[in-house]
Amino acid sequence: MTTKKSVSLLTPEKQQEKKLLTIDCVKISLLLILYNLLNRIFAVLFFYVAYTYHSGKITLSYSAVLSYLKKQTAFISSTTFSMTANLFITLMSVLVFGIVFAILFRKRESSFIKPKKGTAVKGLKWFSACFVINILLSQLISILTGILGQNGVTVPTSDFSIHQPSAIAVIVQFSYVVIIAPIVEEFIYRGAILTALSPYGRGAAVLFSALAFGLMHGNIPQAASAFGTGLVYAIIAAKCGSILPTVIIHCLNNLLANFSSISDAIGLEHYETFMSVAEIVIGLVGFMVLFTSLKKLIIDDSENVLTPKECRRYVFTNPATIVYMLCLIIPIIKSLVQANS
16 A cells, blocks of 8 residues: 555656666666576687587486596586686676667767776775775675674685696686786676666665675675675776776786786796785775775766655665565575585
């Protein structure tokens, strides 16, 4: 009864805005679901290619491919294999995603995806603040997972250490983790989502972007940390009107996060001292940026047709949004159950 009353009070202008928002929310959610499906499709294709390359044979039987690869433990457990797979799957999937996105939102200027003059400097400025936020969140999550571990609950996480170090392993890991993944993730989780939803309310678009970005990581520790940093990334992109600053922040963040494993793989000496000094300097600058510029991260949606509350309600109660979020949440729950079974 309450719902009917609130809908009837919407002005014709708001009714039209709600309709357009609903349509665009369905389009972007289905597009994100498509991206997940493309990841699976291109993963299968990569396994076929890997099988043919390693065995010198061709087969149409997927079970035969999997059976063969499972026996090649050294081959499939190497960083070269996993990162090459990630590069192939990600690049092919984002190519299709980009084409479909351009078709669905062809009448919408994709301003967030286009680099804007002066925003690169803002990216460098906010990198230190995002570094501090990421460190604080990581420490908090580490404490919580430690408590859960002491009580017998195993929380799955990802491993980005380099296995079977080689020049090619370092190159593909660096290419994927430090360059390709940040660019692709910013294009999808900031560029596409903000382009689709921010005209109706930047606050809801930022929240949707952060949730999708966090849950996409597939495990609780990374999801929680990525949600927090994703909020800041999305706000910066919305404020700057471009993903260029967040691409810079994301690339630098991933470089720092993987610097130790890369340094170990190439045999770089005394990198721990360099990392310690760099982290202290970046941390101090980051705290200064947060204390002096935190107010600049406030989103103002007062001039939108829909109120922030209305926009959030229509976005997160949209059936397509719910289905997409479930597609991300269910695998996380499954991995948690399997790790503790």
